[in-house]
Amino acid sequence: MPRPIRATIRPQAIAHNLQRARVATHAAGSRIWAVVKANAYGHGIERIYSGLASADGLAMLDFDEARLVRHLGWDKPILMLEGCFDKADYASAFELDLTVVVHQQAQIDALASALAERKDSNLNVYLKMNTGMNRVGFNPQDYGAAFAQLRAIEGVGEIGLMTHFANADLPNGADKALALFNTTVAPIMAQYPNTMRCVSNSAATLTLSNAHFDWVRPGIMTYGGSPFADTTAAECGLQPAMTLNSQIIAVREIQAGDAIGYGSRFVAPRAMRIGVVACGYADGYPRHATEQTPIAIDGVRTHVVGRVSMDMLTVDLTDVPNAHVGSTVELWGTHIPIDEVAQASGTIGYELMCALAARVAVTADNHQ
Numbered sequence: 001m002p003r004p005i006r007a008t009i010r011p012q013a014i015a016h017n018l019q020r021a022r023v024a025t026h027a028a029g030s031r032i033w034a035v036v037k038a039n040a041y042g043h044g045i046e047r048i049y050s051g052l053a054s055a056d057g058l059a060m061l062d063f064d065e066a067r068l069v070r071h072l073g074w075d076k077p078i079l080m081l082e083g084c085f086d087k088a089d090y091a092s093a094f095e096l097d098l099t100v101v102v103h104q105q106a107q108i109d110a111l112a113s114a115l116a117e118r119k120d121s122n123l124n125v126y127l128k129m130n131t132g133m134n135r136v137g138f139n140p141q142d143y144g145a146a147f148a149q150l151r152a153i154e155g156v157g158e159i160g161l162m163t164h165f166a167n168a169d170l171p172n173g174a175d176k177a178l179a180l181f182n183t184t185v186a187p188i189m190a191q192y193p194n195t196m197r198c199v200s201n202s203a204a205t206l207t208l209s210n211a212h213f214d215w216v217r218p219g220i221m222t223y224g225g226s227p228f229a230d231t232t233a234a235e236c237g238l239q240p241a242m243t244l245n246s247q248i249i250a251v252r253e254i255q256a257g258d259a260i261g262y263g264s265r266f267v268a269p270r271a272m273r274i275g276v277v278a279c280g281y282a283d284g285y286p287r288h289a290t291e292q293t294p295i296a297i298d299g300v301r302t303h304v305v306g307r308v309s310m311d312m313l314t315v316d317l318t319d320v321p322n323a324h325v326g327s328t329v330e331l332w333g334t335h336i337p338i339d340e341v342a343q344a345s346g347t348i349g350y351e352l353m354c355a356l357a358a359r360v361a362v363t364a365d366n367h368q
């Protein structure tokens with residue numbers, strides 16, 4: 001028998017969460033790029049594909065993923081968030097009709113020569129501005145000139161204006177960046193009023209109505225994770241798209257003073273009942289999970305005790321008297337928000353979703 005650990009993915013939750021983005025941006029009437037990078041934040045693009053139907057476009061950065069979604073029949077726009085990495089990518093961009101981000105001068109030059117070689121082709125682009133993240137994007141003082149250069153290249157179609165916020169999850173955290181973006185694009189908007197703008201990630205989609213513009217780019221919220229440290233996904237009206245389940249494979253009684261697991265991190269303060277769960281860090285469970293990390297046994301909440309090992313972890317069953325070998329364990333999902341597990345382990349839900357290991361069997365739950 002295979003190990004009892006299994007992830008269940010619900011495309012229906014994705015559809016619900018995209019609808020949540022639709023409602024949040026209703027006033028602006030924004031179109032939605034569902035961000036499906038990193039194989040849909042670990043959920044599997046193919047597995048969730050049916051849940052993406054209402055999105056207006058898909059955003060990603062791997063050209064193989066773009067090819068995959070075209071192969072699956074996606075005929076709406078696709079946005080490549082980091083643009084082209086090399087010359088071959090321009091051929092893919094033409095072939096697959098992709099919208100490509102342009103974030104530095106070398107990409108403008110490469111785009112110009114790619115278009116010069118293909119006289120009959122054109123390509124839509126998004127011009128990225130650096131508003132404080134300081135990773136990629138043109139600085140505001142260079143942005144207008146970059147826009148003018150793109151306008152002058154024959155074959156460049158629509159030019160969208162974009163930025164990505166460093167702090168949209170904090171109260172007023174995006175104010176400065178948004179003001180800088182607005183000031184910088186003002187001359188472009190005055191001259192070309194129909195130019196599209198796109199700046200909002202999940203946090204801004206949920207909270208910043210003045211940043212919704214023409215398109216938004218929700219990522220984590222699409223999967224039912226909260227972009228905020230202090231607001232839960234449920235409070236945001238989101239449903240988790242991934243549940244990670246396993247089973248108890250052993251139960252033992254220990255005495256006060258007995259230690260559990262590697263490094264004897266946890267020492268029992270009293271007699272305790274301990275359950276061993278078939279899940280470890282080689283499945284993608286965070287090794288840094290503390291004793292505050294919640295876990296549900298047959299729907300009853302308890303917590304991790306001792307260090308997580310490669311293939312097993314241990315839980316406190318003292319207050320779950322009916323738990324037994326074979327009891328169902330939820331590591332995260334509907335009872336245990338992934339964000340709570342992440343917070344108790346010093347990370348974020350994004351990382352846990354993306355880290356789900358290849359050895360975990362995954363099934364799609366296509367019920368409502």
Ligand SMILES: *Cc1c(COP(=O)(O)O)cnc(C)c1O
Nearest residue numbers: 035081164201202217218219220
């Ligand atoms: C990943 C990403 C997003 C989505 O961010 P979330 O916080 O997951 O909503 C949006 N825009 C860009 C450029 C990204 O790289």
